[in-house]
Amino acid sequence: MKGEQEYLTALYTRLDRLREHTQDRLDQVLHAAGLGHQGLSERDTTAAELSRRLGQLHSVENGLCFGRLTMTDGRRLAIGRIGILAEDHESDPPLIDWRAPAARPFYAATGARTEGVRIRRHLLTSGRTVTAVRDEELGAGAVAGESGGPALLEALNAPRTGRMNDIVATIQAEQDAVIRSPRAGVLVVQGGPGTGKTAVALHRAAYLLYTHRERLAREVVLVVGPGTAFLRYIGEVLPSLGESGMLLATPAELYPGITADRPEDPRTAAIKGTAAMAGVIAAALHERQWLPEDVLEIDHEGEILRLDRATAERLRRRVREEGLPHNEAAPLHRALVIDALAHGIADRLGAGVLAPDLPETDLPQTAAPAVDGEAADDPYGDAPREDAPLISEDELEDIRAELRDNPRVSAALRRLWPPLTPQRLLTDLFASPDRLAAAAPQLTAGERELLLRAPGGGWSPSDVALLDEAAELLGADDRAEREAAAAEHAERLRLAQEALDVAYGSRETEHDDGSDPESLHAFDVLDAETLAGRYAEEDHRTPAERAAADRTWAFGHIVVDEAQELSAMTWRLLVRRCPARSMTLVGDIAQTSAPGGARSWAHTLDPHLGGRWRITELTVNYRLPAEIAAPAAEVLHAIDPALRAPRAVRSTGVPPWHRTVPAAALATEAARAVAGERAAHPAGTAAVIAPPAWLPALTAAVGALPRVSVVDPRTAKGLEYDIVIVVDPHSMAPADRYVALTRATQRLGLLSPSRAD
Structure with a gap:
C-alpha cells in the first residue's frame, strides 16, 4: 500500500498543477483586451472549453485512480476517472482514462480470457488516501467469477445514500461490452432489476462523449428518465465521470416553453399515447384549412369579390401538394388566392392581360383559377373580347398590392388558412365535441368524451408528444420574429452609422491634408454594416442549454431509461429528435406498467425504426441478495x-x-x-x-x-x-x-x- 499511496499522491500533485495551469489560462483569456469581433468570439469559445476542462478536473477529486493492471509483458497501467498526461507529454501517461482502449482489459479480462493481464488491482481510497488494495491474479489457476471480487462485493454492500453512485471502478465484462458498443444505430439493453442497466446507460453516454467528443459535444447527448425524482437520483453520476454537457429531461420536459404538470385521468393519457393520435392531429389540422359552404364574399373598395367553394378547394389542394407545413405554406396560399382574386377583378373589368410573362415568384407556373370557379381555357381566365382593353402585368400587380393591403382580404385569408400554434390547435380540438368527432371518427364516443376539456388549465405530460406532433405539422410562423430581428438590425445599423459620422466629423482636419497615404481612420476601414455586426448579440449558452430551448434540435445520441414505459407518440417525438438514429434504450419488459407501454420490444420499436435496432441482455443481478x-x-x-x-x-x-x-x-x-x-x-x-x-x-x-x-x-x-x-x-x-x-x-x-x- 505504501507504493500505491506514493503513486496516488504524485497523481494528485499533478492534478493540482493541471488545475492551476487551467485556471491561469482561463484568467488570461477572460482578461484579454483590445479584441475585435472575431477575437471576442474566439475568446468566448476558448473560455467555455477551459471552464469545461476546469470543471472536469475538479469533479474527479474523489476516486481519481481506482485500479492498476500488471500486464504479462511487465507493463503497469494505472486506471482512473480521467486521463493525465506526463509532464513532458512524451512519456507513458501516469493515468489512463477508463474509457480509453488501453483501459478495456481492466473490465474485460477474465480468468479464462486474460487480455494480457496478469494482476488486476482495485484501489480503495478515501479522499487522497489509499485505504485498501484488492488483487486478482488472472491466467492459469485463476478462479472464474465476477471481476473485482471483494471490491465488487464491498461496493454492492455499501449503504445507499439516496443518490446513484457511478460504477466506474467495478464495471463487469457484460456491462463493459454494452458501454463500448458502437455508437451507430439503436441499441436496446434488456435487463431485469438490479442488473445495473441505468448505470450502464450513463457510463455508455460518458464513453461515447469521450470517443466522439467533437461531434457529441456539439450535437449534445440527451438522457431521458421517467421522472424528476429519478433524474435527481442519477444526477451526480455523469459529473462524477467528468461529464457535464449532457441534457437530462423527463418525457414531460421535451417541449420547450411549457410546464406539463396538469393532472389527468390515466384513461385519457392512455388514449393520447396511442399512435392513432398522430392521425387525429393531422385530421384536426386539415379541418382548420377552411372552405366556404358556397361562396365567400369579400368587400374590396366597395365592390364584392366572390370566391366560390370549388376555386377555394382547388387552391387548397394545390398548396397541400407542395407538402409544406401549414404555417410555412400560408404565404403560398395567400399568393394564390390573391392572384385568383386579382384575375377576377380583371375579368370583371372586361380586360385581358397583356404580356403574360410572369414575374419572378415562388408561385407555380400554372393557370390561375377563375374566381367564379370555372376553369379557364387560357392562363388568366376567359379570353378577352377582341375589343376589350388590355392591362399590363404591372397593372395586375397593382391590383394584387391593393388586395394585400385590404384588411378584409387579410381577414378572409386568415379564415381560409389560419395561422396556428400547436397550443391553439390542441386547445380548440379538445374543447369542441364537433372538432373531435370530425378529426377522430375512429375513436369511440366514450374515448372522445375522455379527451374533452375546457380551455385553460395547463398541459399534462401526455400532451407533450401531441404538441410536438402538432408543431411538426404546423411548422414555424416566424413572421413576427423575423420582423423584430429586422428592426433590431436596422437600429444597430443606424447607431453604427451615427458613430461613423461622428468619427468622420471629429477627424483632425488641420493635420490631415490627405498627403499621408498611411493615415487611416475608422471610417476608412469600416462601413456601418460591418460595425453593426460587431455589436450583434452573441449566444453564450452551452450547446445543452440551446438544445433544451430548441424543439427542432437534432441530438447526436439519445439515452432512454425505463424505455418500456414510453407511449407510441413519445417514440415518434424521440425519433424525430435524433435523425441519425443513434440511441441507447434500456428497460425491462417485465416492469411495464404504463397502459401504452411495451409488451415486446419488436412491437414497440418496429413501427418507428423498421427493424433497424439490435438488442443485448444483462443477466446478472447486483442489487438483490x-x-x-x-x-x-x-x-x-x-x-x-x-x-x-x-x-x-x-x-x-x-x-x-x-x-x-x-x-x-x-x-x-x-x-x-x-x-x-x-x-x-x-x-x-x-x-x-x-x-x-x-x-x-x-x-x-x-x-x-x-x-x-x-x-x-x-x-x-x-x-x-x-x-x-x-x-x-x-x-x-x-x-x-x-x-x-x-x-x-x-x-x-x-x-x-x-x-x-
Whole structure:
C-alpha cells in the first residue's frame, strides 16, 4: 500500500498543477483586451472549453485512480476517472482514462480470457488516501467469477445514500461490452432489476462523449428518465465521470416553453399515447384549412369579390401538394388566392392581360383559377373580347398590392388558412365535441368524451408528444420574429452609422491634408454594416442549454431509461429528435406498467425504426441478495414464464418476511417495521412502497422517520434502498408488485391487510 499511496499522491500533485495551469489560462483569456469581433468570439469559445476542462478536473477529486493492471509483458497501467498526461507529454501517461482502449482489459479480462493481464488491482481510497488494495491474479489457476471480487462485493454492500453512485471502478465484462458498443444505430439493453442497466446507460453516454467528443459535444447527448425524482437520483453520476454537457429531461420536459404538470385521468393519457393520435392531429389540422359552404364574399373598395367553394378547394389542394407545413405554406396560399382574386377583378373589368410573362415568384407556373370557379381555357381566365382593353402585368400587380393591403382580404385569408400554434390547435380540438368527432371518427364516443376539456388549465405530460406532433405539422410562423430581428438590425445599423459620422466629423482636419497615404481612420476601414455586426448579440449558452430551448434540435445520441414505459407518440417525438438514429434504450419488459407501454420490444420499436435496432441482455443481478431475488423471480414467472430472472451474485443470510395485520393498523405497523429494520441495519436508506391509496396514511405515520421515503411502485421504479417495506402487495398489478419487491439491497418486509378487512 505504501507504493500505491506514493503513486496516488504524485497523481494528485499533478492534478493540482493541471488545475492551476487551467485556471491561469482561463484568467488570461477572460482578461484579454483590445479584441475585435472575431477575437471576442474566439475568446468566448476558448473560455467555455477551459471552464469545461476546469470543471472536469475538479469533479474527479474523489476516486481519481481506482485500479492498476500488471500486464504479462511487465507493463503497469494505472486506471482512473480521467486521463493525465506526463509532464513532458512524451512519456507513458501516469493515468489512463477508463474509457480509453488501453483501459478495456481492466473490465474485460477474465480468468479464462486474460487480455494480457496478469494482476488486476482495485484501489480503495478515501479522499487522497489509499485505504485498501484488492488483487486478482488472472491466467492459469485463476478462479472464474465476477471481476473485482471483494471490491465488487464491498461496493454492492455499501449503504445507499439516496443518490446513484457511478460504477466506474467495478464495471463487469457484460456491462463493459454494452458501454463500448458502437455508437451507430439503436441499441436496446434488456435487463431485469438490479442488473445495473441505468448505470450502464450513463457510463455508455460518458464513453461515447469521450470517443466522439467533437461531434457529441456539439450535437449534445440527451438522457431521458421517467421522472424528476429519478433524474435527481442519477444526477451526480455523469459529473462524477467528468461529464457535464449532457441534457437530462423527463418525457414531460421535451417541449420547450411549457410546464406539463396538469393532472389527468390515466384513461385519457392512455388514449393520447396511442399512435392513432398522430392521425387525429393531422385530421384536426386539415379541418382548420377552411372552405366556404358556397361562396365567400369579400368587400374590396366597395365592390364584392366572390370566391366560390370549388376555386377555394382547388387552391387548397394545390398548396397541400407542395407538402409544406401549414404555417410555412400560408404565404403560398395567400399568393394564390390573391392572384385568383386579382384575375377576377380583371375579368370583371372586361380586360385581358397583356404580356403574360410572369414575374419572378415562388408561385407555380400554372393557370390561375377563375374566381367564379370555372376553369379557364387560357392562363388568366376567359379570353378577352377582341375589343376589350388590355392591362399590363404591372397593372395586375397593382391590383394584387391593393388586395394585400385590404384588411378584409387579410381577414378572409386568415379564415381560409389560419395561422396556428400547436397550443391553439390542441386547445380548440379538445374543447369542441364537433372538432373531435370530425378529426377522430375512429375513436369511440366514450374515448372522445375522455379527451374533452375546457380551455385553460395547463398541459399534462401526455400532451407533450401531441404538441410536438402538432408543431411538426404546423411548422414555424416566424413572421413576427423575423420582423423584430429586422428592426433590431436596422437600429444597430443606424447607431453604427451615427458613430461613423461622428468619427468622420471629429477627424483632425488641420493635420490631415490627405498627403499621408498611411493615415487611416475608422471610417476608412469600416462601413456601418460591418460595425453593426460587431455589436450583434452573441449566444453564450452551452450547446445543452440551446438544445433544451430548441424543439427542432437534432441530438447526436439519445439515452432512454425505463424505455418500456414510453407511449407510441413519445417514440415518434424521440425519433424525430435524433435523425441519425443513434440511441441507447434500456428497460425491462417485465416492469411495464404504463397502459401504452411495451409488451415486446419488436412491437414497440418496429413501427418507428423498421427493424433497424439490435438488442443485448444483462443477466446478472447486483442489487438483490439471493434471499430477495427468489420471491421476486416467482412474481416474474407469473408475469411471463418466458422471461428469465437475472442471477444474484451475493447473499445476506436475511430472508424477507411477510406479516398480515388489520387494515386499520397497517400504517402504524409499517412505521414499527421500518424502525425495527433500521435498528438491525442503521446505515443507508429505507422506503415504504404502497399503492397510491395508502400513501397519505403511511406518510403521516412514517414521514417523521429520517431517511425514509414513502412512494408508490411507479415512483420507485429505477430507485433502490437498503430497506424496503411493501404494503398491501397483492392489491398491486403484477408489474408494480415486481417493481416493489426488487428495490431492496439488504432487507425486505411485506405487510398485508387481513382478509377480514
